[in-house]
Amino acid sequence: MIKVGIVGGTGYTGVELLRLLAAHPQVALQVITSRADAGTKVSQMFPSLRGYVDLPFTHPDEAKLEQCDLVFFATPNGIAMQQVRALLDAGVKVIDLAADFRIKDISEWEKWYGMTHACPDLVAEAVYGLPEVNRAQVKQARLVANPGCYPTAVQLGFIPLLEAGVIEPGSLIADAKSGVSGAGRKAEIPTLFSEASDNFKAYGVAGHRHLPEIRQGLGCVTGHPVGLTFVPHLTPMIRGIHATLYGRLTRDVDLQALFEQRYANEPFVDVMPAGSHPETRSVRGANRCRIAVHRPQGGDTVVVLSVIDNLVKGAAGQAVQNMNIMFCLPESTALDNVPLLP
Amino acid sequence: MIKVGIVGGTGYTGVELLRLLAAHPQVALQVITSRADAGTKVSQMFPSLRGYVDLPFTHPDEAKLEQCDLVFFATPNGIAMQQVRALLDAGVKVIDLAADFRIKDISEWEKWYGMTHACPDLVAEAVYGLPEVNRAQVKQARLVANPGCYPTAVQLGFIPLLEAGVIEPGSLIADAKSGVSGAGRKAEIPTLFSEASDNFKAYGVAGHRHLPEIRQGLGCVTGHPVGLTFVPHLTPMIRGIHATLYGRLTRDVDLQALFEQRYANEPFVDVMPAGSHPETRSVRGANRCRIAVHRPQGGDTVVVLSVIDNLVKGAAGQAVQNMNIMFCLPESTALDNVPLLP
Amino acid sequence: MIKVGIVGGTGYTGVELLRLLAAHPQVALQVITSRADAGTKVSQMFPSLRGYVDLPFTHPDEAKLEQCDLVFFATPNGIAMQQVRALLDAGVKVIDLAADFRIKDISEWEKWYGMTHACPDLVAEAVYGLPEVNRAQVKQARLVANPGCYPTAVQLGFIPLLEAGVIEPGSLIADAKSGVSGAGRKAEIPTLFSEASDNFKAYGVAGHRHLPEIRQGLGCVTGHPVGLTFVPHLTPMIRGIHATLYGRLTRDVDLQALFEQRYANEPFVDVMPAGSHPETRSVRGANRCRIAVHRPQGGDTVVVLSVIDNLVKGAAGQAVQNMNIMFCLPESTALDNVPLLP
Amino acid sequence: MIKVGIVGGTGYTGVELLRLLAAHPQVALQVITSRADAGTKVSQMFPSLRGYVDLPFTHPDEAKLEQCDLVFFATPNGIAMQQVRALLDAGVKVIDLAADFRIKDISEWEKWYGMTHACPDLVAEAVYGLPEVNRAQVKQARLVANPGCYPTAVQLGFIPLLEAGVIEPGSLIADAKSGVSGAGRKAEIPTLFSEASDNFKAYGVAGHRHLPEIRQGLGCVTGHPVGLTFVPHLTPMIRGIHATLYGRLTRDVDLQALFEQRYANEPFVDVMPAGSHPETRSVRGANRCRIAVHRPQGGDTVVVLSVIDNLVKGAAGQAVQNMNIMFCLPESTALDNVPLLP
Incomplete structure (x- = not known):
């Protein structure tokens, strides 16, 4: 059994991690921390976990994280970088679901995240946890930077085209x-039901951290x-990302075959039949x-449609996938549930 | 392995049955029929099942249902009663998710459902599949009438009070x-997104089949x-039933203890702590x-809040629960997934 | 022209008041205050008002409220009672959309609202602004307590039955x-889209201020x-209240005629044809x-279905209706727009 | 008073036309037809119109359309072209909200709409009713082809850039x-609430009629x-179109000034302040x-965000705007209502 700890479990990636780990046959959840809610039972905050998770949230200071085999950080940006070194030194592996270790260029990171980075050397060591690109490195990693949600959907859509060199980069x-x-489980007006429901808008057009x-x-x-021009939008649904990607073809190619071959052995990437329009609910x-x-009207613009559940392949699920790889478990362990439709 | 067939698999209870059965370690799905969509692959209609269900829909006439151990009917009302006898005669067990075998009083059934019943004797034999009441009979049954969604939520809420005789019946x-x-997966105007979204209404106040x-x-x-006065309403969400039940207390009683004791050994009924407001998403x-x-303000009105997922405990999940009981499997097999929140 | 001021205009009742008043031919909006957002243009916070409302939010202290003919309070509970006396003394009429003047029994109010009331004598003077009951008093009033949203829907549904004495009270x-x-425009987790969407729950069963x-x-x-047993629920839509009311009939009566006669001359109450199920979107x-x-199945339980838009007849619209009455304008002025469906 | 008839009033553009015309001081609604619902009162189908529209739907054959001054067609594609000539000959002006007269190239129209056109000469005469481009011609027109919803949002967004010649066309x-x-008020499975809610997808990527x-x-x-590469998507809200437009700049230009100048005198186009993200609900x-x-990161890609209500500026509202122009009324008559937010 892998002894697992979670730092910061009161957000949506936290509760999603708990949902997945509760069904993982090789995981023993040891501790879950929350500064604000220490003492509260996890299942009191999230009744969906009644009967599955019996732990209370623990104050970070009292948590015995160093006795774990693996610690997930499901914290806001800037927290993990303060605590990771001690854990690594104690032999604990770490997967950070926030952005602290995603950007190799420290000054770029500091510009976008508005903080001084606490441990640039660990950034250099960290493996970017997109298994479809970095599986071998993840297997060896002590510290994995779990990709962002948009980046996962966008990269998986562009990669076959860019690797094959068939679009203008x-x-x-x-x-x-x-x-x-x-947007997370944060009390903010723009994500209230009465603001976000029956509404659609772009945001961050001038620049988004992803x-x-x-x-x-x-x-x-x-x-x-x-x-790259990247325009994120907010759509009135709970889960899901739909990336619509546009590239300019530089030569003729069998696009369908290209994608199918690239992802032939990937357990979690499904290339749909030609002509499909994947839905987020799928x-x-x-x-x-x-x-x-x-390739609409046979022109020179290629359009890729890429969908994920932002909380699963875009966050907690990918984190568990990385854990499975790091601990040499079958990659699909606890990740084989059928999507919920309708 | 239990050889299972499904008659009528293109509705929401059908796809939900498939979701649950795909994860059932003791089930071998043999056949799934659809008159209208014979030949189409199930996973083409429901891409969520890609990778899990490889079968095509089969024309009912060509389906080898009699070689199954168990057949689920996920058909409109009035279909199962035409086909069940032949299956039972062939030694196949049957669970009907429609209403054909739910009402013992044939003339009452015929009044509400507007049809002549095809096999009153089988109605007499059928077991009403609410395990919390009829577990022992389900275990012995050849033919189970799976309860309706509203009836499941309402009965589970009233039963402790009525069994204890503490409210006016x-x-x-x-x-x-x-x-x-x-309302099912039927092309009808009142359940279009643009009609049902951002809207709330009662319906069937004069009389509903449940x-x-x-x-x-x-x-x-x-x-x-x-x-009983029963008023159903349509609320703009995909899944879930919330029953708010009112009864007049006839004597003082510890209501919390009454409910906790009644359901102490029930794996699928969770009595929440006193003062709770269960949410459908839980x-x-x-x-x-x-x-x-x-018991608001300590008055003589008791209020029970009872929530289920109408497609799971209110339909397909309860059907699988009944199957587990009929085949002497652990009752939770394939039914132990954590609710999806958010 | 009526010179109008609004205290506290950044909530949903505030923006709704602005929407209605912007179209009112007899209203000159003078000032709108907000402590937190003073200096911000109203139309910057609410782009729907671009082209209609040019005012900025003003700091309450600088607002020339005393030069208005009428001031609406669209503030949290407990604010209006601090400021109303000075306005009344200056000859300004006041409509409070919050709860400060709704409950005549001061100790009852203080119990439910958890504050000491600042001006009990004005509570005694205030007229409860439900025009269908108190039209004549509203006409003479200096100070109107605008009813709550639930109370409007519930009272209008029960009144014909109670006035006629045909149900057990x-x-x-x-x-x-x-x-x-x-729930208002407040940054709180339970009303986030990801919490309230695709979900249904009761709340405040033990006791709600309404x-x-x-x-x-x-x-x-x-x-x-x-x-009265009152159970409020939260449903995933932006606007609308649906009250389902139950009473026990004490004698036979033509219920449809009773309702039609009671509201025959009411411009804003529409008794639907027998058998109808009014929808909130209507x-x-x-x-x-x-x-x-x-009267389901002809039994002795009467069921009334009553729908309003909580922000209009349940708040800002009723306030404008009261203003029209107080200033001897046609009651429908600026209130005659067709509902938005779909 | 303008005598107005509506052919085909049971869809969403029909009910929206009725909402707007009911408030139009210069319009006398004479007749509204529906083959399927002749005899039904309009307000029975759409209770939102109770008190505003007293007419029943009339069978088209019995309708005295030729006595109207103006007839709107809110019919499926292919109906108006059968009936327009007789009306024009009788001196009636016509606005077609469907696509029959939008495409000047008849063979192109026939390819996309799969029908033989009934009156190519009238296509030549028809004026494309986008007032921001064709106001003068609309003023003189007998027959106006009201633009599609996507085309309105997309054209208004690209026009300033293309007129100024600052992007690659x-x-x-x-x-x-x-x-x-x-998608209209049609009984179809893909637009059911349970299919379209909490979901996002592209459609028609290979080619859409707009x-x-x-x-x-x-x-x-x-x-x-x-x-042009055009990719439409379905988002889970009732009303609204958000077009995100991408063009490649060919030279440096003050984009904000360009847009503000182009639309300076347009009553229904609002250029938001630099840096804005317009929301559909606005x-x-x-x-x-x-x-x-x-212009993200100052690169050579310009991004335009353009939002409309598909049923108003994208259909019925634009039709009323065209009517106002054709009949020399102030262009904003009956079109000056404040958007409904929230």
Whole structure:
């Protein structure tokens, strides 16, 4: 059994981690911390967990995180970087679901996140946990930076095209739409039901923190910087990301075959039949990315449709996938549930 | 392995049965029929099942249902009664998720359902599949009438009070609210998104088909007819039923203890702590009923709040629960998933 | 032109008041205050008002409220009672959309609202602004207590029955469902989209502040205290209240005629044809209450269905209706817009 | 008073026309037809119109349409072209809200709509009713082709850029998101609440009927064909279109000033302040297009955000705007209501 701890379990990625780990046959959940809610039973805050999780939230200071085999950070940005070194030194592996270790360029990170980074050396060591690209490195990692939700959907959609070199890398467009849970479980007016329901809007057009992360990931694939316009939108649903990706084809290619071959052995990427329009609900609650590729009217613009559940393949599910890889378990362990439709 | 067939698998109870059975370690799904969609792959209609269900829909006439150990009917009312006898004669057990075998009084059934019943003798034999009341009979049954969604939520809420004889049985009120999936996957204007979203309404106040079913079930508990006003409402969510039940207390009693004792050994009924307000999302996707009991201002009106997922404990999940009981499997097999929240 | 001021305009009742007043031909909006957002243009916070309202929010201290003819308070409870006396002394009429002047029994008010009342004498003077009951008094009033949203829907539904004395006044049940905007524009977790969407729950079963208000109003009608069980619920829609009301008939009566006669001359109460199920969307954005009355299966339980838009007839619209009455304008001025459906 | 008839009033554009016309001081609604619902009162089908519209639906054959001054067609595609000539010959003006007269190239129309056109000569005569481009021609027209919903949002967003010649006309991208009412009031499974709610998907990527309409409109502006990739999406809200438009800048320009100048005198186009993200709810129920223009990270991609209410500026409201122009009324008559927010 893997002894697991969770730091910061009161947000949506936290409760989703708990949902998945509760069904994991090789995991023994030891401790879950929350500064604000220490003492409260987890199942009191989240009645969906009644009968599955009996633990209370523990104050971080009293938590015996160092006795765990693995600690997940489901904290706001800037927390994990304060605490990771001690854990690593104690031999604990770490998966950070926040952004602290995602961006290799420290000054870029500090610009977008508005903080001084506490441990640049660990950033250098951290493995970016997108298994479809970095599986081998994840297997060896002590510290995994779990990708953001938008970056997961966008990268998985562009990667086959960029690896094959069939689109212009300088004029990529990612028009992405997210359900409201992507904004987290925070008391804020713009994500109130009465504000976000029956409404649609773009946000962060001038610049969103996931932009440098996506650029970095795609740049690794092509070997040089890419040009990307990234426009995120808020759509009135709880879960799900739909990325609509546009690229300019540089040569003729069998796009369907390209995608099918790239992901032939990937357990969590499903290339849909030609002509498909994947729906976000087809992955609701599941650690899966469904992708369809189109070339409208046979023109030189390729359109990729990529959907994930932002809380699963876009966060907690991918984290469990990374854990399974790090601990040499079958990659699908506890990740094989059927999506909830309708 | 139990060889299982499904008749009529294109509705919401059908796809939900498939979701649950796909994860059932003792079930081998043999055949799923649909007159209208024969030849289509199940996973083409429901992409959520890609990778889990490989079968196509089969024309009923060609389906080898008689070689199954168990057949589920997820058909419209009036279909199962035409086909059940042949299956039973062939030694196949049957669970009907429609209403054909729920009402013992044939003339009452015929009045509410507007059809002549095809096999009254089998109605007499059929066991009403509410395990919390009829577990022993379900175990022995060849033919189970799976309860309706409203009747499940309402009966589980009233039963402790009626069994204990602490409320007037002649003036029960059930104010019930259902998500839209309760209306089924049928092309009809009133359940369009643009009609049902951002809207709330009652319906069927003059009389709803679940009224005689609830009356019968509660009458069995008290031993004589009950008086019930039942008002169903449509609420803009996909899944879930919330029943708010009102009864007049006839004597003082520890209501919390009464409920906790009644359901102490029930794996799928969760009596919430005193003062709770169960939310439908706390059972989303799970075979569970959560109940809270209140006595506002210490008056003589008791208020019970009872929530289920209409497609799980209110339909497909309860059907799998009944199957587990009929085949002597642990009752929770394939029914132990954590609810999806948020 | 009536010179109008609004105190506290950043909530949903505030923006709704602005929407209605912007179209009012006899109103000159002078000032709108907000302590937190002074200096911000109203139309910057609410872009729907671009082109209609040019004012900025003003700091309350600088606001020239005393030069207005009428001031609306769209503030949290407990604010209006601090400021009303000075305005009345200056000859300004006041309509309070909060609860400060709704409950005549000061100790009852203090118990439910947890504050010491600042001006009990003004409570005695204030007129409860339900025009269908108190039109004549509203016409003479200096200070109007605008009714709560639930109380409006519930009282309008029960009044014909209680006035006619055809139901037991001691065992009334009001099962009410509200859209989320009823909770106000406040940054709180339970009303986040990801919490309230695709979900249904009761709340405040032990006691809700609208209970004493409803009891008081119905008690005025009957002349003695009524017994009422009131259970509010939260339903995933923005606007709308649906009250389902239950009473026990004491004698036979033509219920449809009773309701039609009671509201024959009421411009904003619409008694639907027998057998109807009014939908909340049928009053979306409109100052209207639609009511249907049922007697299921001819039994002795009467069921009334009453719907309003909580922000209009349940708040800002009723306030404008009261203003029209107080200033001897046609009661429908600026209140005659067609509901928005779909 | 303008005598007005409506052909086909049971869809969403029909009921929306009725909502707007009911408040129009210069309109006398004479007749509204529906083959399927002849004899039914309009307000029985749409209770929101109780008290505003007293007419029944009339059978088309019996309708005295030729005595009207103006007839709106709110019919499915292919109906208006059968009936318009007789009306025009009788001196009646016509506004078609369907697509029969939108595309000048008959063979292109026939390809996309799968029908033979009944009156190509009238297509030549018809004026495309986008007042921001064709106001003068609308004023003189007998027959107006009211634009589609997507084409309105997309054209208004691209026009300033194309007129000024500051973007490449060959690589335009329109990523558009529509509320579900855009699919009409038709009994179909994909637009059921349980299918469309809590879900997001693209559709028609291979080709959508609004593509040739947009191409034609933009081609008129530039004087030669444009290259356009158009991807529509379905988002879980009732009303609203959000078009996110991408173009490649060919030279430096003050984008904000460009848009503000272009629409300075347009009553129904609102250019938002620099940096804005218009929300669909900010135009809910109103005949308004709000636009913001961005140049992310100062690159060479311009991003335009354009929102409308698909049923108002995208259909019925624009039709009333065209009527006002054709009959020399102030253009805003009956179109000046404040959007409904929240």
